[in-house]
Structure formats: structure tokens, C-alpha cells
Amino acid sequence: MREVIDEEAGKAIENSLSGFIDKIQNTILSVVEERIKKLEDNTNVAKEKSGGRKPCSYKEFMACKPAIYNGEVDPIICQRWLSDMEGVFERTHCDTDDYVAYGTGQLRGQAKDWWDNKKKEIRVEAAKAMTWDEFKTPFLKHHSPKAVINKIKEEFMQLRHKGESIDKITGIFMDKMKFYDELITNEEQKIYYYYNMLSAEYRKFMTPTKYETLTEITNVAREREIELKKQIERGERRAQIVNLSPMKKARTTESSKKQEGKSGSSNCKICGKGHKGECRFKDKPCPICGKTGHTAALCPGKVSVCYKCSQEI
Incomplete structure (x- = not known):
């Protein structure tokens, strides 16, 4: 009888252990499958972020020679660095x-000092978790204050072409125009402000309504x-000195006074020479x-151009 009981008990234990082992195996397999699926999902998300490519390493990032920022409190330089970095x-x-x-690794000088202080202020862990948009705010x-931006806006409205090359004045115009998005919202307005900024000898050969883009009118200005x-x-034209330095202005004034003393009469307002009687x-x-x-020599619309190199002075 005891042998029968032991045999039955053994069978019951064996069946129970078999079911328990199967249950453990199924649980383990379920956990493993869940983790594998999670890893696959994370991999897919990373691929989507990088357009199907593997995200770059810091070495690959530096191979593109990203720009350095030294902390200039200049909205134009500051925002150009952000654009280059992006x-x-x-x-x-x-x-x-x-x-x-990666981006803050390109900060130097005062910019790095600012970032080091910012990290202490918000704690290192918060700095590590910060997004790029959260960093830019x-x-x-700090580096593009409203007061400086307002000054750039004023300079833009007062900008006038005074003998600089077209490429130079266009570059200045484009840099300052970025800060007037609320005023200049379409190509027509860009053309309007660009045309009015040019000197008279350019404007009289141009009709702003003929152009559809800013590029078109800048190309016409280059041709002119x-x-x-x-x-x-x-x-057919003579180079005229524009924007004299204070020293040159002083010399010119002194020379005029000497000439006036020699001639015994003041210089004519029409031809600029000392003579008596009505100007011919x-x-x-x-x-x-x-x-x-006035004569051509005293025309306010003249541009100063070097006779040897043909470059505007």
C-alpha cells in the first residue's frame, strides 16, 4: 500500500514540477520578447530621427568644422552662429x-564662461537634459539683447548707399533686414527698401516695379x-572722393581757405572756384x-572710384 502511495505522490510531484517549469519558461520568454521589441522600437525611432542613417559621432560632427562663437554681444554674429550650427x-x-x-563644445571665451555659469545655475543634470530650443532661449x-536689436532696426531704416560697392552695401542690407521680419514680409517690400537705400545715380536708372525679387534688383545694381x-x-567720368575722413576734411577746408585768401574772393558755390562776377x-x-x-565735379551723386583699380573708395 505504501509503495502505491509513494508512486502516486511521485507522479503528482512530477506533473506539478513540469507545469511549474513550463510556467517559468513562458514567463522568461515573454520578458525577453518584450525587451527585444523595445530595443527594436528604439532603433527604429533613432533611424527615423536620422533619416534612416546612424546618428553621427562627435568625431564626425567635428569633421564638418563647425563654427566657433566667442561671445560677441552682436545679434548678427550670434544668430549667424546658431544658423551655421543647425x-x-x-x-x-x-x-x-x-x-x-555638441553645439556648446564650440563656445569659446566669454561665451564659454556664460555657459559654464548657466550650468551651475540650472544644475548639470538639467543642462544635460536641455533641448536645443531650450538652450537658444x-x-x-544674453547675446542678442532687445536694445541692440532695436539699434540695428534704426540703422536699417537710416541705411544709405554712400559709395560702398554694391556687394558690400547689399551684405549690410541683408544682415540688418533679418531683424525687421514684422515689417518686411514679402519681396515687394524688400525691393522698395533696397531701391530707396541706393544712391541717386543708381536709382535714376532703375524702376522698382519692374522687379519681382530682391535678387533681380541687386543684379541690376551690379550691372550699373x-x-x-x-x-x-x-x-567719361572722374573719380570723386566720398566720405572723407576728419583729417582729410580738415586739410580740404584749410586748402580752400588758403585759396580764398589768395584769390581775394570766396569760392563759387556752383563751380567751387574763386572768381569774380557771374559763374559761366x-x-x-x-x-x-x-x-x-553745380558742375560735375561738385555733383552730389558722384561715386569715389580709384582710377587704377576701378574699385570704389
Whole structure:
């Protein structure tokens, strides 16, 4: 009887252990499958972020030679650095989680001092978890203050072409225009402000309503600049000094006074020379602007261009 009981008990234990082992195996398999699925999902998300490519390493990021920022409190330099940095992020398929770490690695001088102080202020862990947009908010507040931006806006409204090359004045115009997004919202307005910024000898050969884009009117301005230089080379125009330095102005004034003392009379307002009687150029139109009351040498619309290199002074 005991042998029968032991045998039955053994069978019951064996069946019970078998079921328990199966249950443990199923639980383990379920956990493993769940973890594998999670890893696959994370991999897919990373691929989506990088456009199907593996996120770049810091070495690959630095291979693109990202720009350095030294902490200039200048909205133009500051925002250009941000734009350049975001361009590198895009080209290298950087993981968004690495934007702040990689980007702040390019800070130097006062900019690095600011970031080191900011990390202490918000704690290191918070700095590591910071997104790029969260970084840009305090960064711009410090390096691109509203007072400086307002000054740039004023300079933009007062910007005038005074003898600089078209490429130079266009670059200045474009840099300052970025801060007037609320005012200049379309190409027509860009053309309007660009046209009014140009000097008279450019505007009189241009009709702003003919152009559809800012690029078109800047190209026409370049063509006009080339033609003016050719006129000087052919001797049809003379180079005029524009924007004299204080020292040169003083010398010019002194020279005029000496000339006035020698001639015994003041210089003529029409031709600029010392003579008696009525000026013979009084009723003659200026060959540059077509108006009377001055000669070509004193025309306010003249541009200073070097006779040797044909570059504007």
C-alpha cells in the first residue's frame, strides 16, 4: 500500500514540477520578447530621427568644422552662429539629444564662461537634459539683447548707399533686414527698401516695379556699378572722393581757405572756384544728374572710384 502511495505522490510531484517549469519558461520568454521589441522600437525611432542613417559621432560632427562663437554681444554674429550650427546638425544627421552637448563644445571665451555659469545655475543634470530650443532661449537673451536689436532696426531704416560697392552695401542690407521680419514680409517690400537705400545715380536708372525679387534688383545694381566703372576708365567720368575722413576734411577746408585768401574772393558755390562776377556754369546742366546749379565735379551723386583699380573708395 505504501509503495502505491509513494508512486502516486511521485507522479503528482512530477506533473506539478513540469507545469511549474513550463510556467517559468513562458514567463522568461515573454520578458525577453518584450525587451527585444523595445530595443527594436528604439532603433527604429533613432533611424527615423536620422533619416534612416546612424546618428553621427562627435568625431564626425567635428569633421564638418563647425563654427566657433566667442561671445560677441552682436545679434548678427550670434544668430549667424546658431544658423551655421543647425546646418551642421542637419548635414551630419546628428541625434537631437546631442545638439546641446555638441553645439556648446564650440563656445569659446566669454561665451564659454556664460555657459559654464548657466550650468551651475540650472544644475548639470538639467543642462544635460536641455533641448536645443531650450538652450537658444537664454542664449539669445544674453547675446542678442532687445536694445541692440532695436539699434540695428534704426540703422536699417537710416541705411544709405554712400559709395560702398554694391556687394558690400547689399551684405549690410541683408544682415540688418533679418531683424525687421514684422515689417518686411514679402519681396515687394524688400525691393522698395533696397531701391530707396541706393544712391541717386543708381536709382535714376532703375524702376522698382519692374522687379519681382530682391535678387533681380541687386543684379541690376551690379550691372550699373560695372557701367559706372567703365565710364571712368573711358575718361567719361572722374573719380570723386566720398566720405572723407576728419583729417582729410580738415586739410580740404584749410586748402580752400588758403585759396580764398589768395584769390581775394570766396569760392563759387556752383563751380567751387574763386572768381569774380557771374559763374559761366550757372545755367549749364550737370552731365551726371542733369540739374543746374553745380558742375560735375561738385555733383552730389558722384561715386569715389580709384582710377587704377576701378574699385570704389
